Amino acid sequence: GAGVSQSPSNKVTEKGKDVELRCDPISGHTALYWYRQSLGQGLEFLIYFQGNSAPDKSGLPSDRFSAERTGGSVSTLTIQRTQQEDSAVYLCASSPRGEGGRADTQYFGPGTRLTVL
C-alpha cells in the first residue's frame, strides 16, 4: 500500500519568507510526528499528533514554527520568517495507534529538504 508521502521533496527559499511543508500519513494511522534532521545529525523531535488529543508541541524550536493536522490525516508544518539555521531535512512519520510492539513502528516519509538562502 501507499506509504507516507511528503511534499515538496526539495524547497529553496530566501531568508524571511514563509514555507509550508506537507505530510500525507498512511491511511488509518492516528499518530503523526514531525522531525528535522540537520546534516550529519540525529533526528530532532518537533511535534506529535495523536488522534484528537492536543498535540505535543514541546519540540518546536520557536514560535515561528507551527503545525496543523486537518481531519486527523494530512498535516502541514509552517515555518514563518525562515532563517538560515532552519535549513534541514524535515521528516514526517506516522504510526498506528497502540501501546507497544509493532504498533509503535514509525513509518517515515522521504522528507523535505529545506534550504534557506
Next chain:
Amino acid sequence: RKEVEQDPGPFNVPEGATVAFNCTYSNSASQSFFWYRQDCRKEPKLLMSVYSSGNEDGRFTAQLNRASQYISLLIRDSKLSDSATYLCVVKNSWGKLQFGAGTQVVVTP
C-alpha cells in the same frame, strides 16, 4: 544529558566480520526499544524491536539490559549493504519515542 546516547562511530568493519555497539538511555521507566536503520540521504526504517529476552533477526541480534539501561545491536557476517547509520529509539514513560543520534557503520571489502 541526552535521553538516548549513542557512539557516533564510524565503526569500520571488514566484510564478514562481526560488529556490535550499544545505546544508553537515561529514563529507567522507558517501555519499548527499537533499532532503526538510516541509509545516506534516506529516511529511517525500522530494523527490529528489542525485547526483554533479547531477539534475533537473521544476522542481527538485539539485547536489552535494563539494570544498566542500555540496548545493543550485533551484526554478524557483515555485508557491504549493512553500511548505514543505526538509530536507537526508546519509548519513554509517557509514550514519546526518543531517537538517538545514530551510530555509523561502514563495511569495507
